Amino acid sequence: MDNLLNLIFPPKCLFCNRIGDIFCDYCLAECLLLNPQYCVVCDRKATDGYTHTDCKRELLPSQCVSVYLYSGKIRDCIKFSKYGPKQFSAMKKLSTEATAIAYEWDFINLEGYTCVPIPISIRKEAYRGFNQAELIAKTLSWKFGLRYEISILNRVKDTRSQFSLSRKERFQNLNASFTCLEEKVRGRKFLLVDDVCTTGATFLEAAKTLYLAGALDVKCFSLSKKVL
Ligand SMILES: [Zn+2]
Ligand SMILES: [Zn+2]
Numbered sequence: 499m500d501n502l503l504n505l506i507f508p509p510k511c512l513f514c515n516r517i518g519d520i521f522c523d524y525c526l527a528e529c530l531l532l533n534p535q536y537c538v539v540c541d542r543k544a545t546d547g548y549t550h551t552d553c554k555r556e557l558l559p560s561q562c563v564s565v566y567l568y569s570g571k572i573r574d575c576i577k578f579s580k581y582g583p584k585q586f587s588a589m590k591k592l593s594t595e596a597t598a599i600a601y602e603w604d605f606i607n608l609e610g611y612t613c614v615p616i617p618i619s620i621r622k623e624a625y626r627g628f629n630q631a632e633l634i635a636k637t638l639s640w641k642f643g644l645r646y647e648i649s650i651l652n653r654v655k656d657t658r659s660q661f662s663l664s665r666k667e668r669f670q671n672l673n674a675s676f677t678c679l680e681e682k683v684r685g686r687k688f689l690l691v692d693d694v695c696t697t698g699a700t701f702l703e704a705a706k707t708l709y710l711a712g713a714l715d716v717k718c719f720s721l722s723k724k725v726l
């Protein structure tokens with residue numbers, strides 16, 4: 499059905515208006531790949547995204563890989579101010595392209611890992627209506643032949659106002675952003691997936707939650723990385 503519609507009304511690139519694809523190959527080719535990769539713990543350059551030996555401690559991800567530099571059209575695609583079917587299609591195309599690139603990188607070994615999207619925040623969901631991390635994680639799991647499970651991590655709904663909490667409670671409130679069920683996690687390996695990695699704080703927090711529930715190993719994958 500999609501193909502037929504595309505034949506009758508060929509899509510126009512959202513970025514350059516060329517007829518043919520919603521995010522055209524010319525525009526995709528302009529997007530900068532992240533090279534080298536970064537250590538998710540200290541946010542400094544690291545070979546193949548492996549956590550530096552000096553940064554390694556308990557409860558930390560072992561590797562973090564991002565495909566694109568968060569800039570230009572990548573940033574625009576992730577940050578569209580309004581989200582409709584066209585923007586969704588552009589994001590889908592970008593996810594497919596990014597995972598195809600990652601598939602060619604020989605330093606990514608994900609055998610036995612389960613893809614888990616980072617749950618969307620309430621603020622983002624209200625604004626966008628869908629979780630981009632889910633779309634990326636689904637695309638990635640398909641390309642790499644991995645399991646995909648959406649119900650592993652839950653975001654703690656922060657409906658309690660910070661105002662009513664004691665100082666200690668406020669800290670805990672900030673600290674425990676995610677929860678998971680031990681019986682779903684124990685003894686397993688996970689790949690956390692997100693759209694943008696900024697400081698890595700979200701990945702670290704989510705990884706800690708999984709390790710505390712008995713995960714064997716946690717790696718991270720983001721479609722793009724904000725380099726500060
Ligand atoms: Zn274009
Ligand atoms: Zn480091």
